Amino acid sequence: MTDATLSGNARSSLVRFDIGHSEYEALIEPDNAFWSLVHKSSAAELRSDPELLGKLEQSRSVFSDEIEHLRFGLTPSAVYFNPTERCNLNCTYCYLPEQMRRHGDQMSKEQLVEALSELLEFFHRTMPEDAKPQLIFHGSEPMLNRANVFAAIEQFENDFIFGIQTNGTLLDSEAIEFITSRGISLGLSLDGPSPEITDLTRHTFSGHGIHARVLNAMDKLRGYQNYSVITTVTTENLDHLTEMVELFHSFEVPTCMLNQVRCTLPGARAVRPDDIAFSTAYLQALERTSVLYKESGRKIVVANFANIILAVVAPTARRLMCDISPCGGGRCFFAVTAKGDLFPCSEFIGLPDFNGGNLFKGGLDACFDTEAFRSVTERRIEEISECALCPVRHFCGAPCPAEAHQLNGHMQSKGAFCEFYKEQVRYVMRLIADGKENDFLWDGWDEGLPTVFEMVKE
Ligand code: SF4
Numbered sequence: 001m002t003d004a005t006l007s008g009n010a011r012s013s014l015v016r017f018d019i020g021h022s023e024y025e026a027l028i029e030p031d032n033a034f035w036s037l038v039h040k041s042s043a044a045e046l047r048s049d050p051e052l053l054g055k056l057e058q059s060r061s062v063f064s065d066e067i068e069h070l071r072f073g074l075t076p077s078a079v080y081f082n083p084t085e086r087c088n089l090n091c092t093y094c095y096l097p098e099q100m101r102r103h104g105d106q107m108s109k110e111q112l113v114e115a116l117s118e119l120l121e122f123f124h125r126t127m128p129e130d131a132k133p134q135l136i137f138h139g140s141e142p143m144l145n146r147a148n149v150f151a152a153i154e155q156f157e158n159d160f161i162f163g164i165q166t167n168g169t170l171l172d173s174e175a176i177e178f179i180t181s182r183g184i185s186l187g188l189s190l191d192g193p194s195p196e197i198t199d200l201t202r203h204t205f206s207g208h209g210i211h212a213r214v215l216n217a218m219d220k221l222r223g224y225q226n227y228s229v230i231t232t233v234t235t236e237n238l239d240h241l242t243e244m245v246e247l248f249h250s251f252e253v254p255t256c257m258l259n260q261v262r263c264t265l266p267g268a269r270a271v272r273p274d275d276i277a278f279s280t281a282y283l284q285a286l287e288r289t290s291v292l293y294k295e296s297g298r299k300i301v302v303a304n305f306a307n308i309i310l311a312v313v314a315p316t317a318r319r320l321m322c323d324i325s326p327c328g329g330g331r332c333f334f335a336v337t338a339k340g341d342l343f344p345c346s347e348f349i350g351l352p353d354f355n356g357g358n359l360f361k362g363g364l365d366a367c368f369d370t371e372a373f374r375s376v377t378e379r380r381i382e383e384i385s386e387c388a389l390c391p392v393r394h395f396c397g398a399p400c401p402a403e404a405h406q407l408n409g410h411m412q413s414k415g416a417f418c419e420f421y422k423e424q425v426r427y428v429m430r431l432i433a434d435g436k437e438n439d440f441l442w443d444g445w446d447e448g449l450p451t452v453f454e455m456v457k458e
């Protein structure tokens with residue numbers, strides 16, 4: 001290991017950031033997410049080292065342009081599409097109102113075709129000719145409208161890159177064959193390593209468990225690479241995250257997520273885990289994924305953590321857009337409900353004030369200029385007083401605006417898991433200091449990516 005390893009983006013002053021490593025600390029240029037790892041004994045000196053500062057100065061415009069483009073230069077290329085308001089489950093923390101999930105609307109085949117045609121026409125006008133938009137059937141539970149969803153996928157097969165996010169309880173062999181034979185990306189949800197834990201947050205309206213049904217689907221999906229399973233972390237499963245990744249690994253799940261529950265609606269706040277306890281359990285689970293990889297040669301990538309690593313080592317290679325300010329809601333993607341209502345993100349669907357118009361009433365182009373959308377797309381971390389000077393602000397982004405709004409009555413505040421984000425960044429930097437970060441990333445994640453800045457000083 002050399003005394004200093006430098007990589008990233010640069011501009012004015014460097015801030016010292018303790019990463020909890022025995023030998024190294026970080027120097028971070030918060031404005032543009034430049035960082036360097038330096039030996040603790042030389043950190044003070046390197047902070048004003050003329051060679052380092054001179055090299056940063058030369059590359060400054062490249063770094064600034066990169067972060068500026070990521071934050072303000074992207075346009076929508078994906079849509080989260082709810083083909084039904086109904087769900088067969090009644091999860092504790094769902095962001096959709098219960099009345100909607102029990103008795104809501106369902107799109108007919110004609111409405112689905114009309115909606116997808118409208119969206120396609122929009123993306124044709126706004127995206128480069130050789131790019132395909134992504135359309136993710138989302139919930140409520142899209143498989144409750146399976147016949148129409150599958151018919152729409154067949155009709156628009158060449159027009160969209162399709163994904164399906166489902167609770168996994170309605171996936172029979174025929175549905176799995178339809179999805180896997182077309183390479184459709186699939187997301188399932190499971191909250192516990194055992195029925196007892198899963199049942200605490202995910203169950204039917206009559207209280208019946210669904211654990212076995214999801215495991216059955218996971219079993220059928222063995223070998224399929226384009227799928228993931230989401231665990232929503234709550235007080236109910238906090239002590240079982242390590243068992244979760246062990247279970248996923250044993251089922252050959254290629255990618256999982258250990259997502260903090262979004263505290264947007266009151267049901268979710270009732271199971272909000274403590275920030276510090278969450279960080280501890282999460283890091284233990286991550287460590288376990290690394291051991292499992294070493295033992296078996298097979299990775300289980302925790303995608304939400306991998307995204308934080310990418311935010312640090314290759315900001316433009318991020319795959320998820322919650323951890324940047326403004327977040328991706330309303331600017332990289334948007335959400336369409338079963339009534340055709342337009343929201344910046346699915347997380348806002350239960351909040352009528354953030355309805356930006358209706359797809360069936362010609363509202364698509366106009367929605368991006370509505371107050372509902374602009375309040376999200378113009379939420380800049382520099383204007384959140386608690387975050388404006390935070391050294392890790394461009395690795396965190398102060399998510400989530402929906403959560404912050406409902407927790408604090410306005411969006412110019414941070415969300416529920418500030419300390420969790422800081423701890424993730426510290427851990428990422430410790431992994432980089434020890435040369436271990438690739439154990440947590442997809443193989444080949446950096447293929448074709450240029451190195452923007454690298455400097456090693458002995
Ligand atoms: S931070 Fe919240 S509103 Fe933004 S993309 Fe993520 S879930 Fe959606």
Ligand code: SF4
Pocket residue numbers: 386387390391392393394396397398399414415417418419421422
């Ligand atoms: S939420 Fe916390 S970690 Fe994130 S930018 Fe704000 S102060 Fe920093």
